[in-house]
Amino acid sequence: MKEIDYFFPKTLEEALQILNENKGSMRVIAGGTDLVVRLKQGQVKEDRLLDISRIDALKGIEDRGEKIYIGATTTHTEILEHPLIKTSVPILHDAIKSIASLQIRNIATIGGNVANASPAGDSIPALFVLNGFVFTKSIEEERKIPIEEFFLGPSKTSLKENEILVGIEITKMQDDEVGFFRKVGQRKGTAISVVNGAVRLKKDSKPNRFSKAFVSLGAVAPTVVRAKIVENALESEEIDSLDKIMYISGLVFREVSPISDVRGSLEYRRDVSINIIYEGLADLFLNGFRRS
Numbered sequence: 001m002k003e004i005d006y007f008f009p010k011t012l013e014e015a016l017q018i019l020n021e022n023k024g025s026m027r028v029i030a031g032g033t034d035l036v037v038r039l040k041q042g043q044v045k046e047d048r049l050l051d052i053s054r055i056d057a058l059k060g061i062e063d064r065g066e067k068i069y070i071g072a073t074t075t076h077t078e079i080l081e082h083p084l085i086k087t088s089v090p091i092l093h094d095a096i097k098s099i100a101s102l103q104i105r106n107i108a109t110i111g112g113n114v115a116n117a118s119p120a121g122d123s124i125p126a127l128f129v130l131n132g133f134v135f136t137k138s139i140e141e142e143r144k145i146p147i148e149e150f151f152l153g154p155s156k157t158s159l160k161e162n163e164i165l166v167g168i169e170i171t172k173m174q175d176d177e178v179g180f181f182r183k184v185g186q187r188k189g190t191a192i193s194v195v196n197g198a199v200r201l202k203k204d205s206k207p208n209r210f211s212k213a214f215v216s217l218g219a220v221a222p223t224v225v226r227a228k229i230v231e232n233a234l235e236s237e238e239i240d241s242l243d244k245i246m247y248i249s250g251l252v253f254r255e256v257s258p259i260s261d262v263r264g265s266l267e268y269r270r271d272v273s274i275n276i277i278y279e280g281l282a283d284l285f286l287n288g289f290r291r292s
């Protein structure tokens with residue numbers, strides 16, 4: 001591994017100043033679970049690291065009425081242990097619970113999961129369906145970016161070289177909303193997703209009908225995607241049988257453009273993405289679309 005200069009700012013202002021002065025040659029590090037692997041593989045061009053893990057302003061979870069704000073360096077374990085997450089955004093809870101092992105979750109952060117911009121990042125489909133926004137800061141400006149506009153490609157985001165991702169905002173689920181997160185990895189436990197997906201449905205006054213549907217899938221395209229054709233079908237059809245759910249899940253076929261890699265072939269990924277949506281919807285249907 002090459003020689004690295006390490007910076008440990010205590011405040012966000014100090015961090016933004018240092019990052020601005022070292023634009024282009026400095027990389028942010030939070031939990032380091034992803035970055036250290038890349039450093040060891042020689043995949044990081046920068047030779048300066050800005051460790052943001054000791055900055056209090058970047059940590060913690062805030063109840064903001066209909067919204068929840070999560071500071072970028074809040075760890076996955078801290079998110080799982082917060083009572084608001086399990087009750088108000090169970091989709092995100094299930095997504096984070098599926099990430100890696102307890103040891104990794106104790107140090108890895110949600111900001112790192114998002115900024116890493118892996119198409120297989122497990123928090124991302126959940127943030128998509130929960131109307132997520134990313135907050136960034138530099139010494140010049142603050143930005144609030146819809147999560148769907150944040151990702152430009154694998155490992156590519158709209159973050160500028162002097163910006164830090166400071167937090168994420170999501171919308172709480174209402175009592176008339178149901179949903180799920182599902183993931184298929186290569187093995188149980190700490191596996192990176194072969195495909196993952198999340199769904200949120202807002203119930204209509206008529207049974208088995210939904211006034212709003214949000215569907216997202218990961219690892220089936222260069223970035224996590226919304227499955228709009230499936231969403232439209234869920235909003236226009238009565239979801240009254242497993243056959244109907246099978247038909248709607250099959251529409252996923254038209255929305256994904258996966259690649260083949262070591263974790264799965266194109267065809268396998270396409271089939272798994274259909275199955276993920278089918279099984280999740282079928283569980284909800286068989287449970288009477290009740291919030292469990």
Ligand SMILES: Cc1cc2nc3c(=O)[nH]c(=O)nc-3n(C[C@H](O)[C@H](O)[C@H](O)COP(=O)(O)OP(=O)(O)OC[C@H]3O[C@@H](n4cnc5c(N)ncnc54)[C@H](O)[C@@H]3O)c2cc1C
Nearest residue numbers: 030031032033034035100108109111112113115121122165
């Ligand atoms: C064994 C193992 C298993 C894993 N399993 C999973 C899994 O099941 N699911 C999954 O989604 N991921 C998994 N990961 C990947 C990784 O643990 C997660 O993506 C984690 O959330 C990254 O967070 P971090 O704080 O460690 O990020 P870091 O490694 O510190 O950073 C990751 C990237 O984001 C940038 N970055 C971090 N924070 C910020 C910020 N606030 N502002 C700007 N840029 C920032 C860094 O510069 C770097 O490019 C796994 C990793 C390992 C090693």
